[in-house]
Amino acid sequence: MSLNEITQQFELNGNKVLKITPYGKGHINDTFVVETGRKRYILQRINTNLFQNPEKLIHNHLLITNYIKKNNPDEKVLTLIPTKDKAYLSKTPLGCFRMFEFVENSTCFDKVTPDLFEKSGEIFGNFTAMLDGFDATKLYDVLPNFHDTELRFQQFEKALNQNLSGRAKECKEEIDFVLKRKKTAPVFMNMLQNGEIPYRVTHNDTKINNLLFDKSGNGGVVIDLDTIMKGAAGFDFGDSIRFGATTAEEDEKDLNKVHFDLNLFKAYTKGYLKNMGSLLTQKEKDTLAFSAILITYECGMRFLTDHLNGDTYFKINHSGHNLERARTQFKLVSDMEKNFGKMQQIVKKESANHTLNAVKF
Ligand code: ADP
Ligand code: GN1
Ligand code: MG
Numbered sequence: 001m002s003l004n005e006i007t008q009q010f011e012l013n014g015n016k017v018l019k020i021t022p023y024g025k026g027h028i029n030d031t032f033v034v035e036t037g038r039k040r041y042i043l044q045r046i047n048t049n050l051f052q053n054p055e056k057l058i059h060n061h062l063l064i065t066n067y068i069k070k071n072n073p074d075e076k077v078l079t080l081i082p083t084k085d086k087a088y089l090s091k092t093p094l095g096c097f098r099m100f101e102f103v104e105n106s107t108c109f110d111k112v113t114p115d116l117f118e119k120s121g122e123i124f125g126n127f128t129a130m131l132d133g134f135d136a137t138k139l140y141d142v143l144p145n146f147h148d149t150e151l152r153f154q155q156f157e158k159a160l161n162q163n164l165s166g167r168a169k170e171c172k173e174e175i176d177f178v179l180k181r182k183k184t185a186p187v188f189m190n191m192l193q194n195g196e197i198p199y200r201v202t203h204n205d206t207k208i209n210n211l212l213f214d215k216s217g218n219g220g221v222v223i224d225l226d227t228i229m230k231g232a233a234g235f236d237f238g239d240s241i242r243f244g245a246t247t248a249e250e251d252e253k254d255l256n257k258v259h260f261d262l263n264l265f266k267a268y269t270k271g272y273l274k275n276m277g278s279l280l281t282q283k284e285k286d287t288l289a290f291s292a293i294l295i296t297y298e299c300g301m302r303f304l305t306d307h308l309n310g311d312t313y314f315k316i317n318h319s320g321h322n323l324e325r326a327r328t329q330f331k332l333v334s335d336m337e338k339n340f341g342k343m344q345q346i347v348k349k350e351s352a353n354h355t356l357n358a359v360k361f
Pocket of ligand 3: 026209210
């Protein structure tokens with residue numbers, strides 16, 4: 001069976017497939033662009049090691065996008081293409097596939113200017129705001145405890161003890177970095193569990209290449225909806241900062257080029273609070289600066305865990321790729337720790353422009 005034959009399972013309205021090419025820089029699924037002369041589509045092989053029940057992904061995707069379309073008819077959403085048998089998945093010997101409309105006239109970035117980063121903050125903030133009234137219990141918890149940093153720490157410790165790759169001796173510095181910060185790991189989950197901050201519907205993977213900016217400058221489409229589950233606002237805010245408020249890419253080898261950028265932090269905070277400022281509780285606002293440190297620490301720890309396990313989770317381009325990624329994350333964590341006071345001031349100042357948590361009459 002070929003990829004071309006797989007595309008025939010989907011409702012392409014007579015568009016003839018001319019070319020199928022690998023696409024994008026996602027770390028999880030295998031993504032292809034399908035060209036038909038008239039229209040383009042995105043074909044994706046779902047990573048079923050991770051998502052063992054892809055039907056649950058489709059369920060969550062349709063619920064979320066239908067809810068957004070119902071309440072915000074002008075909003076553009078990521079659209080699934082049905083299969084000819086009126087389902088949305090094609091299960092084949094080559095794997096389990098789904099297809100999306102290609103979001104045309106859009107741009108996907110791995111690095112951004114302050115202006116664009118402010119826009120991403122607006123768009124991701126708007127995304128969470130649009131889901132404010134959505135009943136999270138309707139969603140499958142597809143990857144339970146996804147941002148439970150303490151659990152991630154335990155997975156890291158297990159990887160370290162097992163040392164399946166035999167690499168532990170080559171990354172002592174990075175291992176110590178993680179161990180030293182063990183106490184920070186449970187902070188967010190504790191606050192969620194004891195009700196200090198509320199559960200919201202969160203995207204949980206808000207890096208900027210999961211956002212397609214409209215080329216006209218008007219908004220954009222949030223993609224990669226697989227991890228939408230209940231979580232803390234800080235999970236999304238923190239992950240955007242982790243990926244975007246930096247002078248280098250996630251896998252930059254030269255750490256001298258990797259710096260946390262306070263200006264970019266400010267830009268995102270400004271954009272995000274434009275749409276979330278009046279919805280967040282004071283306590284949630286108080287956690288935003290810290291969330292950036294925690295989620296960056298967590299992500300670095302996940303990369304390091306995967307390196308120790310022999311690269312079984314994230315896609316890599318070369319041996320040592322996950323260690324390089326871990327190092328950039330830890331460099332950013334160190335920078336953010338030094339700038340924590342300034343980050344908090346920025347959140348405070350930007351929050352002051354927004355009404356405090358909806359005073360209802
Ligand atoms: P992964 O889960 O592996 O990260 P994504 O769903 O994020 O996969 O897709 C990988 C990349 O493919 C995105 O970063 C984006 O560049 C591109 N992409 C995904 N869906 C679309 C779409 N509907 N239209 C245009 N580009 C897309
Ligand atoms: C993965 O799928 P992608 O590439 O958008 C990962 C995120 C990490 C990110 C690091 C389901 O995101 O959690 O933060 O890599 N997604 C999953 O770049 O694990
Ligand atoms: Mg992605």
